[in-house]
Amino acid sequence: MAGRAEADNVAMRGGYSLATIGAKHVIDGASELVMDALDAMELAKGKGAFLITDMGTADAGTSLDMMGTAMARVRKAAPGRGIFLIYTDQAGNDYNAIVANVLAESSPLPKIDELYVSMSPIGFYRQIVPAGELDFGFSATAMHWMNGKPCNIPDHVHMTGATGKAREMFTEQGRRDWETILLHRARELKPGGRLVFCNFGIDEEGRYLGNTGGISMFDTFAALWQRFVDEGTITAAEFEEMTLPQYYNTVDEFRAPLEDTSSPVHKAGLRLEHIETRVVKCPFREDFLKHGDAAKFAPAYVPTLRSWTESTFRGALVPGRGAEAAQAITDAYYQAYVDIVCESPEGHAMDYVHSYMTISKQ
Numbered sequence: 001m002a003g004r005a006e007a008d009n010v011a012m013r014g015g016y017s018l019a020t021i022g023a024k025h026v027i028d029g030a031s032e033l034v035m036d037a038l039d040a041m042e043l044a045k046g047k048g049a050f051l052i053t054d055m056g057t058a059d060a061g062t063s064l065d066m067m068g069t070a071m072a073r074v075r076k077a078a079p080g081r082g083i084f085l086i087y088t089d090q091a092g093n094d095y096n097a098i099v100a101n102v103l104a105e106s107s108p109l110p111k112i113d114e115l116y117v118s119m120s121p122i123g124f125y126r127q128i129v130p131a132g133e134l135d136f137g138f139s140a141t142a143m144h145w146m147n148g149k150p151c152n153i154p155d156h157v158h159m160t161g162a163t164g165k166a167r168e169m170f171t172e173q174g175r176r177d178w179e180t181i182l183l184h185r186a187r188e189l190k191p192g193g194r195l196v197f198c199n200f201g202i203d204e205e206g207r208y209l210g211n212t213g214g215i216s217m218f219d220t221f222a223a224l225w226q227r228f229v230d231e232g233t234i235t236a237a238e239f240e241e242m243t244l245p246q247y248y249n250t251v252d253e254f255r256a257p258l259e260d261t262s263s264p265v266h267k268a269g270l271r272l273e274h275i276e277t278r279v280v281k282c283p284f285r286e287d288f289l290k291h292g293d294a295a296k297f298a299p300a301y302v303p304t305l306r307s308w309t310e311s312t313f314r315g316a317l318v319p320g321r322g323a324e325a326a327q328a329i330t331d332a333y334y335q336a337y338v339d340i341v342c343e344s345p346e347g348h349a350m351d352y353v354h355s356y357m358t359i360s361k362q
């Protein structure tokens with residue numbers, strides 16, 4: 001069963017990949033890194049099935065094209081080996097949506113010989129496959145979800161807006177969470193195995209999701225909920241409870257356990273082969289720049305923000321309100337966000353900021 005923290009960060013339900021075309025662009029952009037990493041492995045010499053995980057896959061829709069190309073590459077390089085692809089997410093994920101995407105007529109996976117697909121509800125904070133059995137681990141836009149939140153942030157909803165003790169507690173748990181993720185992967189991987197991660201983070205210029213020079217998305221979330229507190233719609237305690245259990249590592253924080261020779265991760269044999277940051281433009285903003293119609297932009301844009309924040313925000317409203325009232329407040333909140341964007345669309349964009357990494361096991 002998912003615990004409270006885990007249930008709260010099940011970010012997407014149904015239709016995920018439809019609402020998040022930008023996330024697909026991020027993964028498509030990682031294709032080359034994945035192919036290079038596969039090419040660097042001696043696939044034909046490997047023994048047994050080629051085992052790959054897609055961690056934090058949501059409905060598998062955003063990675064499907066990339067995965068089809070990658071699995072076709074493995075099939076060609078190692079015709080004698082079966083391929084075992086395990087889609088993994090949290091216990092509360094919508095696994096039926098994975099089934100629908102993987103078996104869809106347009107899916108490339110059923111066309112690949114000797115490819116077997118399975119699903120695992122074991123999150124990346126635990127070991128997912130037996131020790132020494134994993135050839136390749138992939139994950140996109142998932143590992144910023146923490147292993148529970150260390151504390152509530154009194155005056156913001158996100159660690160990027162936290163200060164003082166709250167920021168320190170997030171930083172310390174962010175460090176431990178990244179180490180935990182890596183240590184489990186170190187145990188799973190075969191020597192010579194690879195990991196490719198596209199993780200949300202803070203880039204060298206201090207940019208992060210929805211904060212790339214225009215209006216800060218996280219500041220807008222917080223200011224809008226503060227308005228709901230001031231108007232008496234929600235309580236200050238509910239606002240605090242809305243803290244998103246997320247941590248965005250800087251590039252140095254991603255590097256540290258992989259490069260510090262005294263770190264248990266380095267001792268376990270993981271090595272950073274490549275890291276770069278990229279900004280992938282918000283597709284809704286890009287459309288707006290073409291059509292210039294704020295009334296079209298706002299209701300198209302806000303659902304992508306809603307898709308991954310709603311469960312945390314609505315979950316913070318006290319149960320005593322009842323489900324209908326909580327839904328009404330949540331609907332009013334996202335409508336208010338639409339109204340803000342509609343009235344003044346300039347600067348609103350959820351540009352993605354990722355660190356793309358390739359990691360190998362010695």
Ligand SMILES: C[S@@+](CC[C@H](N)C(=O)[O-])C[C@H]1O[C@@H](n2cnc3c(N)ncnc32)[C@H](O)[C@@H]1O
Pocket residue numbers: 009010011012020023024027055056057058059062063088089090093122123124125139140141142143145146308
């Ligand atoms: C933004 S979606 C990313 C989906 C897909 N990988 C993509 O890039 O489009 C984040 C996913 O991470 C999952 N997630 C959050 N915490 C997780 C954990 N501890 N273990 C596995 N998945 C987790 C969420 O349930 C959600 O499906």
